[in-house]
Amino acid sequence: MKHAWTMPILATLVLGRMLPAQTPETPEQRLKRLSTAVTQVQSQMKAYQQQLLELQQQIDALQKELGNRPTEAVASPSQVAQPPVAQTTEEIQERQAIAESQIATHEQTKVETESKYPLRLTGLILFNGFINTHRVDDAIDPTYALNGDGNTGFSVRQTILGFDATGPHLLGATSHADLRIDFFANGSQQTYGASGILRLRTAHASLVWDKTEAFFAQDRSLLAPNIPTSLVSTAQPNLSWSGDLWTWNPQIGVRQSISLKSSQRLEIAGAFLDVQDPLLPNATSTATVTRAERSRWPGLEGRIGYAAGQQDEGAAVGVGGYFSPHRTSEGYRFNAWAISGDLRLPLGRRMQLTSNVYRGAGLGGLGGGGYVDYFYPTGTDDAAQALNDVGGWAQFKFRPAERLQFNAGYGIDNPFAADIRSSLAGSTTYTGLSKNRGAFGNVIVSPSKYLEFSLEYRRLWTNYVNNVLRLSDAIGLAAGYRF
Known part of the structure; x- marks a missing residue:
């Protein structure tokens, strides 16, 4: 108006x-008109x-009449509170400006791609401070203790950048893909680091039907579906090399879900995978072909499990198996294998118990075996034997509020002492860990959906050959912003 x-x-x-055109006006006539x-x-x-003033007076009188009306003794069930009426054009303009800002923000979340299919940018900008009482393998995110003095510092190298995409339909299935990278490369093996700064973490691409999924990925093996909870340790998950088979390896496979009753289901998964060679942190390798690739046969992995309730939240239990032929650079063959068990058990609404365990041999490529896949037995130089190993981890979670959680866990990776002694008696030197244990406790606070803060304490016990034990305490502080 x-x-x-x-x-x-x-x-x-x-x-x-x-x-119609008329006689041109004189300046006086034009000014008068x-x-x-x-x-x-x-x-x-x-x-x-005057009309606006009258309308305003009528609105004021009506509001005054409504305010002076006596309330009824019993409210009608149909009465619904009405929002206040905007009384000025300034209020309308303000609401319009807010709406336009929200629309602009929504438009900015769209990332245009050549395929024109939706692509979403996600990530975690993560700052962490650390105090290590003794020397460790990596000061920022340690996994085992060494002999030497400790260190203190800050880092943002665990920052994660991700892309999530939704693609076309094919054969009645929807297609999805995602990619995660970080800045933790250190010149070591592919699953631990890479040359330069940028490092590929995980990647997935899948076709998803109602109950079936066909996928290829780089991720942790099917044997170890659970992950310890930590904001301080993201470059390597907490309890890595001390019970958590965490390494990210290329694989291609199929998952099938079979509904039982209510929210219960049977989950079956199988895949081929290419296992990397284990390599101690900051070590270098000139090999261009892994021992698994040299065998010319892909590894096999599978898991069968029972689950109930929400995905990644309800109860779940499963068993898995793994087999992979290997061949050394000298031409000696050995087979890596494992059997595993996993558990996720809610204890009421606020507590949860999570665990993975395994028994196998030649597990260095999966994140076990003290960084060792095989050894040469006593008195022989012409046969390779896979190093036997056993380990696992467990974590207890307590969540008293939606944005507050406490976690505590313990893990162990224990290569067989008899195999280590046999290796030491031979002509080669054992270069791995003879046992590695870790324990941690942390608190994670999320004031909002996008902000997270955490304080964590970790203890590392690392055994070397000849019963040498190294200890280190690690205190970590993390602050993260998710986008």
Whole structure:
């Protein structure tokens, strides 16, 4: 209504265009005509202002009448509270500005791709401070203790960048893909680091039907579906190399879900995988082909499990198996294998117990075996034997509130002492860990959906050959912003 006075002016201009051409006006006549038009417009503006004033008075009187009306003894079930009426044009303009800002923000979340299919950018900007009482393998995210002095520092190298994409339909299935990278490369093996700074963490691409999924990925093996909870340790999951088979390896496979009753289901998964060679942190290797690739046969892994309730939240239990032929650079063959068990058990609404365990041989490529896959037995240099190993971890979670959680866990990786002694008696030197244990406790606070803070304490016990034990305490502080 505040622009209603413009109508007479527009009408005057239009009529002026429509009238036939007349004798040109003198300046005096033109000034008089324009003065008359201005007077008319001012008169109409006063009339409109008077109407607005009357309407405002009527609204005020109606609100006063409603406010003085006595309340009924019993409220009607149909009564519903009504929102206040916007009384000024300024309020309307403010609401419009907020709506336009929200629309603009929504538009900015769209990332255009060549395929024109949706792509979403996600990530975690993660700052962490650390104090290590003794020397460790990696100061930022340690997994085992060494002999030497400790260190203190800050880092943002565990920052994670991700991409999530939804693609076309194919054969009745929807297609999905995601990629995660970080800045933790250190010149070591592919699953631990890479040359330069940027490092590929995980990647997935899948076709998903109602109960079936076909996928290829780089991720942890099917044997170890559970992950210890930590904001301080993301470059390597907590309890890595001390019971958690965490390493990310290329694989291609199929998952099938079979509904039982209610929310219960049977989960079956199988895949081929290419297992990397284990390599101590900051060590380098000139090999261009892994021992698994040299065998010319892919590894096999599978898992069968029972689950109930929400995905990744309800109860779940499963068993898994793994087999992979290997061949050394000298031409000696050995087979890596494992059997595993996993458990996720909710204990009421606020507590949860999570665990993975395994028994196998040649598990260095999966994140076990003290960084060792095989050894040469006593008295022989022409046969390789897979190093036997056993380990696992467990974690207890307590979540007293939606945005607050406490976690505590313990893990152990224990290569067989008899195999280590046999290796030491041979002509080669054992270069791995003879046992590695870790324990941790942390608190994670999320003031909002996008902000996270954590304080964590970790203890590392690392055994080397000849019963040498190294200890280190690690205190970590993390602050993360998710986007």
